[in-house]
Amino acid sequence: MSLTLLLLLLPSISICYNPPLSENVKMVVVYGKPLEFCANPEKSEENWANCLQQCWKQWDCVVVSQLSDGCEYFKIQEIQKVLKLDSSSGHKVGIKISLPTNTCPRDTEPPPLFGNVSSSLIITDGSDNYYKSEITETSDTWNFNYSMLKCLTDIPESYTLLNGTYSGQRYQMNLTSPFYPGETFFMRGKTPTYGNQFTISFVKFPEKDFALHIRLYFGYKSLNTTDISVWKNDKVVDLVNDKVNPYGCEEDFVIRINATNTVVFIYMNDYPVLQYTLEPTVPMSEITNIVINDSGHSYQQVTLYYIGWTGICEISLPTNTCPRGDTDPPPLFGNVSSSLIITDGSDNYYKSQITETSSSWDFNNCIHKCLTDIPENYDSLEGTYTGNRYQMNLTSPFYPGEMFFIKGKTPKYRNQVSISFVKFPEKDYALHIRLYFGYGNLNSTDITVWKNDVEVTERTVENQTNPYGCEEDFEIRINATNTVAYIYMNDYPVIQYTLEPTVPLWDITNFVINDSNLPDQQVTLYYIGWTGICEYVPLGANTI
Known part of the structure; x- marks a missing residue:
């Protein structure tokens, strides 16, 4: 494969690829009767065959119901439920659906879903307006839900800042539809400080197929270049390196990426476009995620203002x-x-x-x-926990990249403080940190993991530095990747701890301070929180 730096300064363009219209659209006739619908639907005195033909031809007609003297038509949003009936009722409805082929399925599974959980119909009024009608069923009814497919065309003029600096953390966007030829990805942010890098990856999980992997260096390993590669099953297939990185450190940037079936175009602000030939065995149309900083290393850093693509619709x-x-x-x-x-x-x-x-x-x-961190203004807990434990229930998983933070005052001499990330009722401690302040004549930090209330001794790390003195204000922050926890104590050097895979952090249900309820466990808490507290x-x- 080859990569060419075009000589012309091409404008940064964005192509909005319209959603594919449904094919093999048919009217499927079943026994049923409108159950929930809008008043005064359009009526006709035509015969049943003509009614079916008319609904099939009319772009927004989704159901036609047979009457004794003609029929009535239901358009998008005008019908919500159809009651299932049998042949003895004599009531028929025609439902517009999209079939997988141009021929009707066999009668081994009943119409109109033919054994599928749902059926979707994507239609248009002939302009840029696209609609989706989705049919599901219960034992008694067929149910209709409707959406309008309106897609982004570029970075919106007004958008909500992500305002996220991803330092050693990855940002992952799940795609809900294929990245078809003509789609455009767009990203706005600020480049990292010197000595770092960031990556943009178009990935298919779980195969770890990287249809496009772009790495921009900002002094990392003394490089200031751009690499582009393709990976299949997590193994490199093609690598083109030492291309121009047009950005400096801590500089605002806009990157847009779009592609045909065979070639990708990378636009970096108003710099010359990069053109890269894709690998046909790793097609862009099969990716499931767009990932920023895929490896989650500490040197992978970027500040994101906005990220999106033309597949954000509906x-x-x-x-x-x-x-x-x-x-x-x-x-x-x-x-x-x-x-x-x-x-x-x-x-x-x-x-x-x-x-x-x-x-x-x-x-x-x-x-x-x-x-994202300890708020500037918060209601102080002002609680001195002497022989009592403080427990916070989690309402969502502690995923990789989440951050825990605690602010308080250390205890008097001959006491200790513990911070635990626990799954109850199993008593699995994915992370258990104990800071000693003269207790047992120790002034150190121990880190352990416990499974079913039994210590996993091979993960025990003892006699690490405790940077705090007695009765001293402190701030502790803890975040993690899938495999490593990072413990930040004020401005002291970070402690890295390898996690136990059988006791994952994302399974925890509680944060617990001073878990044992012993009189020598003491701490004064001002604030405790994490990035899963939302509103x-x-x-x-x-x-x-």
Whole structure:
């Protein structure tokens, strides 16, 4: 494979690849009757064959129901449920679906799903508006859910800052649809300090097929270049190195990447585009994730402002309200408000609530915001835990990259403090840190792992430095990869500890301070928290 630096300065472009329309669209006739639907559907006095033909031809018709004197048509959002009936009822409906081939499946599995859990139909009104109608079933009904497929075309003019500095941590975006030819990835951020690097990977998991792996060096190993490679089953297939890295350290950047079936184009701000020939055995269309800083090493650093791609689409359409023409106009259709909870495909979740006045639609936007560190302003616990333990319940897993933080005051001489990451009721201690302050004449730190309340002795590390004195204010932060925990005690050198794979951190249910409830376990707590503490925070209001 080869990589060419084009001589012309090409503009940074973004191609929005429209979602593929459903093929082999058919009208499948079953015995049933509309159960939940909008009032006054469009009616016709045509015969049944013509009714089926008309619904098939009309782009937004999804169901047609037979009447004694004709039929009635149901468009997108106009029907929510169809009641299943048998032939004795005499009631028929035609449901528009997309079949895997141009011929009807055999009758071994009943229509209209033919043994599938669901069936999706992607249609368009002929402009840039795309809609999805999805059918599922219960024992009694066929259920319809609708979405509008509206995709990003580039970095939005207004976006919520990720504001995340990923130092030794990776950022992973799950793809919900294929990265088809013509799709564009876009990323905005700030490059790292000297002596570091960052990577952008287009990966298929669990195979670890890297269809595209870009590494930018910023003084790491004295390099200031760009490498591009392809990996199959975690083994390198092709590597092109020593290409230009146009950025300096701590510099704002925008990177866009799009591709055909065979060639990828990498746009870095307004610098000459890099063109790279793809490996056909590792197609971009099969990737499942886009990963920043794949290895999670301490020298992999980048500050992310925004990350996205043209496959971020789909707005759910309400199924409990009906469009009512000019009497109750869109987008609220007579409702006081409408709320939408969406994600950008990563760990960011947003809530958009729409209200209206006589002259405008007003948007109140919130982000599901999680703590990133000890807040500047917090309510002090002001609790001295002498022979008592403090326990925090986790409401979500402690995934790799999460951060725990605690602020307080160390105990008096001849006491100790413990910090435990525990899974109850098994009493699995994925991480158990004990700091001695003259207890047993020790002034050190021990780190252990326990499984079913039994110490895993091969993981025991004793007599590590305890940097604190007695009755001294302290801050401790702890985060981890899949295999290593990093323990930060104020500004002292970080302690690295190899985790036990049979007692994973993401399985823990509680953080526990002073687990044993002994009188020699003492600490004064000001604050304790972690990055899994989240809530919806207003982003501000906008009006159109």
